[in-house]
Amino acid sequence: MAKTFDLSDFSEDELTALIDEATSLRDTQRSSKARELPKAADGSKGQDVHDPNHGVITTPTPREVKEEGPAHGATA
Numbered sequence: 001m002a003k004t005f006d007l008s009d010f011s012e013d014e015l016t017a018l019i020d021e022a023t024s025l026r027d028t029q030r031s032s033k034a035r036e037l038p039k040a041a042d043g044s045k046g047q048d049v050h051d052p053n054h055g056v057i058t059t060p061t062p063r064e065v066k067e068e069g070p071a072h073g074a075t076a
Helices: 012-035 062-072
Strands: none
Touching: none
């Protein structure tokens, strides 16, 4: 549903400023939406595990524990 705005009293400079601001806002919203994850069938968004800021705490693999454990006081 489109809204109607009365812009007839705006000067050319005011209209130009309004258009520039609206274009900037639209570009910001588009780039923000492009970064959002698509919704799953159940409506959840989940996490992108390839995003370095997704907050997962990794666990060491058994090999890492075997190799690095003694350096941290672990015994075999």
